[in-house]
Amino acid sequence: MRLVRYLLALAAVALVHIAGVRLSPIVPLLVDPILVLILYHSLESPRGWDIVGASVAGLVHDALTGGVYGQLGLVDTVTAYVCSRSRQHLVLLRSWRLGLFFSLLALLQQALLAAVRFLLLDGVEIMPWWSVAAKMVTTGVLGAMTIAVGGGLARRAKRRRREHRRKPTLGTSR
Amino acid sequence: MRDRWHHGLFVLLVLVQLLIMTGHEPARGSRLEAWMLRAVAPLGSAVASLASVGDGVREAFRTNGTLRTENTSLRDELGETRRELMRLMSIEEELRRARATADAAEPGPVARARAARGQTSFFVADVVYLDLTAGLRTLVLDGGDAHPQRNQVVRSSRGLVGRIIATGGRYGKVQLVTDRASSVSAMIERTRRKGLVRGGDGGLELTLLPHRADVRVGDRVVAAGIDGVYPRGIPIGIVTSVTPAPGLFLRIELRPEVDFGLLEDVYVLTGQPVPEAIIEGQPDATR
Numbered sequence: 001m002r003l004v005r006y007l008l009a010l011a012a013v014a015l016v017h018i019a020g021v022r023l024s025p026i027v028p029l030l031v032d033p034i035l036v037l038i039l040y041h042s043l044e045s046p047r048g049w050d051i052v053g054a055s056v057a058g059l060v061h062d063a064l065t066g067g068v069y070g071q072l073g074l075v076d077t078v079t080a081y082v083c084s085r086s087r088q089h090l091v092l093l094r095s096w097r098l099g100l101f102f103s104l105l106a107l108l109q110q111a112l113l114a115a116v117r118f119l120l121l122d123g124v125e126i127m128p129w130w131s132v133a134a135k136m137v138t139t140g141v142l143g144a145m146t147i148a149v150g151g152g153l154a155r156r157a158k159r160r161r162r163e164h165r166r167k168p169t170l171g172t173s174r
Numbered sequence: 175m176r177d178r179w180h181h182g183l184f185v186l187l188v189l190v191q192l193l194i195m196t197g198h199e200p201a202r203g204s205r206l207e208a209w210m211l212r213a214v215a216p217l218g219s220a221v222a223s224l225a226s227v228g229d230g231v232r233e234a235f236r237t238n239g240t241l242r243t244e245n246t247s248l249r250d251e252l253g254e255t256r257r258e259l260m261r262l263m264s265i266e267e268e269l270r271r272a273r274a275t276a277d278a279a280e281p282g283p284v285a286r287a288r289a290a291r292g293q294t295s296f297f298v299a300d301v302v303y304l305d306l307t308a309g310l311r312t313l314v315l316d317g318g319d320a321h322p323q324r325n326q327v328v329r330s331s332r333g334l335v336g337r338i339i340a341t342g343g344r345y346g347k348v349q350l351v352t353d354r355a356s357s358v359s360a361m362i363e364r365t366r367r368k369g370l371v372r373g374g375d376g377g378l379e380l381t382l383l384p385h386r387a388d389v390r391v392g393d394r395v396v397a398a399g400i401d402g403v404y405p406r407g408i409p410i411g412i413v414t415s416v417t418p419a420p421g422l423f424l425r426i427e428l429r430p431e432v433d434f435g436l437l438e439d440v441y442v443l444t445g446q447p448v449p450e451a452i453i454e455g456q457p458d459a460t461r
Contacts, residue, residue, distance in 0.1 A: 018218050060210060071195060084180075
């Protein structure tokens with residue numbers, strides 16, 4: 001069930017990404033919805049699923065973008081791992097802190113991508129600084145929003161389940 | 175234990191990703207990439223389809239808006255045209271009444287003096303026949319009670335039509351300016367350079383202008399008023415081409431101001447634009 005949900009979410013963000021590219025070629029330089037999904041998934045999922053999901057999402061992202069196949073897969077796997085390890089040591093209760101956390105991870109992703117392109121794939125251009133800054137801002141904002149919305153939905157579902165369990169059913173003795 | 179398993183999985187995934195990267199051949203592409211593309215490409219098609227549907231809807235809305243605007247504009251235009259038509263109809267009626275009055279009355283001393291000074295009066299005549307087979311060279315007009323006479327000048331509101339070359343009662347036959355045998359002394363309105371307009375193959379030709387004459391495409395040519403027939407200033411045509419011809423003169427083609435195919439009513443000028451000096455010396459010259 002978790003896998004299906006994740007794949008559906010991945011398809012949805014891929015759609016958003018494609019729609020953004022179709023809207024304007026500059027959109028993918030400003031916002032990365034796939035990264036937001038990867039980070040959200042890394043925070044919310046159990047160990048193991050986080051980095052596997054990030055790898056798959058990175059490869060999907062690679063399929064959509066140009067360049068050497070696998071670079072985004074590698075970078076996203078590392079970013080998700082860092083995110084997953086960091087959440088144990090951080091207390092992220094306020095939304096601005098969450099936003100900042102997502103922004104820093106977006107910066108990390110861009111730095112890793114630049115490093116991979118610079119070291120392993122000689123001669124490939126590095127992202128412009130304004131694109132990195134824009135991605136940090138948009139990832140921070142979207143990440144905080146996603147956590148807030150996702151958390152709210154999860155709480156509501158939990159409450160409903162609890163109420164469902166408490167409700168007396170026919171045939172049960174008092 | 176769980177942490178170690180997580181680390182191990184991470185290292186494994188990084189190695190796999192590195193293998194994918196190093197095994198990548200840009201010329202052929204990898205099989206994994208092909209699979210991923212096959213899985214993701216339908217999403218792109220879906221977005222494209224949605225976008226095309228959206229474009230279609232937007233286009234439909236835009237077209238609808240444009241059509242509404244055009245409809246409003248055309249309705250306004252139609253109303254304006256109807257008002258203009260009513261105004262013209264009333265003017266036509268007034269002209270008919272004025273013609274009837276003028277026909278009924280004898281020319282008084284003022285009219286005679288005006289004619290003696292070379293100022294022209296006119297009457298309106300209906301075009302009853304247009305010689306299409308000969309390439310719009312002649313037309314027949316009906317002058318009503320005002321009998322047309324030979325050499326009277328015929329013009330429309332737009333410009334020169336021709337001169338009457340034959341009469342028969344209330345009818346007159348008009349040689350159009352486009353007739354091959356027609357010639358009108360004319361001048362370029364902008365530069366006052368004079369020449370001779372002759373009829374050509376369906377159009378007009380301005381001749382007797384030397385190579386150094388300042389003539390441009392778009393110049394208006396009007397009657398020069400020095401041939402004793404056509405009054406000065408009646409528009410004849412617009413210069414459409416100026417080409418150097420062998421000999422002394424330019425070859426200048428004109429587009430007639432008047433669309434002869436649309437003529438219904440014409441004005442027949444009854445006075446003669448003879449110079450005042452001649453009129454003073456020869457009082458009978460006004461005929």
